[in-house]
Amino acid sequence: MKEIVYIIDDDASVREGLGDLLRSVGLEVLTFASSQEFLDSKRPDVPGCIILDVRLPGRSGLEFQSMLTSLGIELPVIFISAHSDIPISVRAMKAGAIEFLTKPLREQELLDAAYAGIERDCARRQEVALIAELQSRYDSLTPREREIMNLVVAGSVNKQIAAQVSLSEVTVKVHRGHVMQKMQARSLVDLVRMADSLGLTTKPAWVR
Secondary structure: OOOEEEEEOOOHHHHHHHHHHHHHOOOEEEEEOOHHHHHHOOOOOOOEEEEEEOOOOOOOHHHHHHHHHHOOOOOOEEEEEOOOOHHHHHHHHHOOOOEEEEOOOOHHHHHHHHHHHHHHHHHHHHHHHHHHHHHHHHHOOOHHHHHHHHHHHOOOOHHHHHHHHOOOHHHHHHHHHHHHHHHOOOOHHHHHHHHHHOOOOOOOOOOO
């Protein structure tokens, strides 16, 4: 399924106009008159973004943005507003919005924001998938291999590791080889980056 742009605005004419524009460039669009309608809907698990009116009846756009975060809904948010409100726009951007646009909207500006939102969500999903794959590889290690890996990425050499875990250097080298193979690491730098992605270590200064 294609990426989806979700439009949340209580003004039907705005929903229709924005929907027509986004569909004209081949994007899938779902529209909602309220934030609750969006929450109640069944949404496909595909990349996308939300175009959100900052002033909605009942729950405001900013309140809804906060709710999305608490619910673990990580779709990028593009705010639209009938008024240029600097304090609100600053709050929205600090809370993670990717853009704050003022009506009347410039078509290209809106399209650029939508594409940027989709691109950000695609990148996030790729990162999540990568970390899940790395975690699966790490889980395949034996307890001893994990111990060796943690020492390796902390900067210890084989001789130091051998002394710390009471093994011979040859045995440490064998375990280290298994770690590199199972983690599919091409180099020590590669392994350190993997460990950092998994939150296992702080990257040494020499790893960029």
